Amino acid sequence: MSWIRSWKRLGLFALLGLVLSWAISCGSGTPPSTTGQQPSGKQEVEFWTMQLQPQFTDYFNQLIATFEKENPTLKVRWVDVPWADMERKILTAVSAKTAPDVVNLNPNFASQLAERNAWLNLDEKVTPEVRQLYLPNIWQANTLDGKSFGLPWYLTTRxxxxxxxxxxxxxxxxxxxxxxxxxxxxxxxxxxxxxxxxxxxxxxxxxxxxxxxxxxxxxxxxxxxxxxxxxxxxxxxxxxxxxxxxxxxxxxxxxxxxxxxxxxxxxxxxxxxxxxxxxxxxxxxxxxxxxxxxxxxxxxxxxxxxxxxNVAVMDLVIPKDTDVPDAALKFALFVTNDANQLSFAKAANVLPSTVKALQDSYFQTAPVNATPVEKARIVSAKQMQSAEVLIPAMxxxxxxxxxxxxxxxxxxxxxxxxxxxxxxxxxxxxxxx
Missing domain, CATH: 3.40.190.10 (Periplasmic binding protein-like II)
Structure with a gap:
């Protein structure tokens, strides 16, 4: 989308701005968290993404609606944050213990807060069987000191x-x-x-x-x-x-x-x-x-x-202080499952981070009379066999x-x-x- 920094300026994020405002971006500070038990009796999961509106508003509204239908006791509140504001806002929210329940970050920045023990340790929550659904090199990018702090989401590679x-x-x-x-x-x-x-x-x-x-x-x-x-x-x-x-x-x-x-x-x-x-x-x-x-x-x-x-990774992390850790993890796993990763990768022209989604014919075979973008997609996908985050989290x-x-x-x-x-x-x- 980077490139962890070049993602910011390029790749997907220029596509989405590319490097990919939030309803209250004209205001200041961090929005008050409303996670936890709601008057309706449902648990609310607050979900922050980075600059995915308005291009993917319909996609995420449908994704959330499907999740809520499958999980009637849960509700998701989606907040989209501009690139330039995310680091400041999430730092403020984590410090004030008002952080959202699921956050879209890149591993480099997420690792800085992982050093402060800010995120849920996923090794205690995610089974080895689920972990193996993701590309091993990409999962490794979301670890620090032997602990997993994030779920891999979408990828781009030069x-x-x-x-x-x-x-x-x-x-x-x-x-x-x-x-x-x-x-x-x-x-x-x-x-x-x-x-x-x-x-x-x-x-x-x-x-x-x-x-x-x-x-x-x-x-x-x-x-x-x-x-x-x-x-x-x-x-x-x-x-x-x-x-x-x-x-x-x-x-x-x-x-x-x-x-x-x-x-x-x-x-x-x-x-x-x-x-x-x-x-x-x-x-x-x-x-x-x-x-x-x-x-x-x-x-x-x-x-x-x-x-x-190289590969640039976007991930989903869950703050350790969340009131709804199980609901947050369920939603994060839903967003990053094979079907939803494949769907988003097609919509955003990025790569998925799960093994099965990357094996889909969409990434393996270019159609007859393929466009330059379609040909490039196959080149990008093939690179994932040797791609990794070249600059380790530090x-x-x-x-x-x-x-x-x-x-x-x-x-x-x-x-x-x-x-x-x-x-x-x-x-x-x-x-x-």
Whole structure:
């Protein structure tokens, strides 16, 4: 939808805003919780999502109506929260013990509250049989210190959208599959066309794509004690890779100042040959740049020697202080069951996180005369066999990204050697622990 941060700006969430207001968003503070026993005698489950209205209002109203019909003693109150407000509102609600009963978050942010023991421990509530319904790598993304804090919901994964004309002009016979191939293609594309192969941002507050590339190149970011583990030959090679691309003029200078949105603009203008994004962006390109869309195709995500591919996860968590834990879990399991995941994945052009739903023919076989989006969906689904959340849930992950990006930028600008930059990044991170 990320990418845990790039989801925010891309993927599904741009589709839904994409990166996916709530009725009282013009007000302040957190709405009062009305969970628990209602005058009607029914138990109410308060359910917060992130920016899914108005595009999916009908879907969720029908989903909730079906759940309430099957569970006549339960009632669901749905509140949709803007992206920009969710972290503040849920932090306030958890602190005040007025949190909703089921919350839609990403694992990265949810893990920060998991450190404070804010969520229900699902290992005590979910049987191994139910757990096995979900993709194992995706379930793992919702664990911290060996405890499961969330149910996986919908997924997105990057693919490589590429301009077939530019690759042909440059004499590149097939889209690059690895970072090594990407570097070679970048040289050819720049030499033959004057264009760039791709754009990636080194703005610390933006996309984590570069940080994920380290993991794909075989770099361990932190050790078991949370200390820096990237000051290694593999880490230095990853630093050197990006420094060389920039110093050799194979990355736009705006990579140091512009975010991922700029990557989309460049691709839609025909100034880059490859866009790393979600499959749903092919629809956006078709609308904004139909000429580019006609020569666009999709390929698997570019990766390193590990073969790892990223996936961005949205999950459902249940606050530990909920008054209705069993009802909340029942609803969360209902939202994330095979049938409902498949239904939502089709409606939102995302991927499901259950094994059975992902095996549906919708994700396995492209129809005759398939559209570019339909072809890209199959590419995305196939990646799920090796996809995982590349940046593990950890405290102060944003600070880790900032330490690496800031020092990487210094090396790219010639202000530090690669050795000094990576040593400084490691020292800065360790000093915060």
């Amino acid at each position: 693919i490589a959208i590429y301009n077939t004309d530019l690759l042909k002009q440059a004499g590149v016979s097939k889209p690059p599959a690895t970072y090594a191939e990407l570097a070679q293609a970048a040289k050819q594309i720049k030499a033959k066309t004057g264009k760039y192969a791709f754009f990636v941002t080194f703005v610390p507050e933006d996309s984590g794509e570069v940080l994920e590339s380290f993991v794909q190149m075989g770099v361990q970011l932190v050790n078991a004690e949370g200390k820096a583990a990237f000051n290694t030959p593999q880490g230095k090679a990853a630093f050197q890779y990006w420094v060389d691309l920039y110093k050799n003029g194979l990355l736009p200078k705006e990579a140091l100042t512009e975010g991922h949105r700029y990557a989309i603009d460049l691709y839609q203008r025909g100034d880059t040959a490859i866009l790393a994004s979600g499959a749903e962006f092919l629809n956006t390109i078709a609308t904004n740049a139909p000429t580019i869309a006609k020569v666009s195709a999709s390929a698997p995500q570019i990766t390193g020697e590990t073969g790892k591919k 405290k102060n992950m944003k600070q880790l990204q900032k330490s690496i990006y800031d020092n990487l930028q210094a090396a790219m600008l010639g202000q530090k050697t690669v050795d000094q930059a990576i040593a400084d990044a490691a020292q800065e991170w360790d000093s915060r622990q």
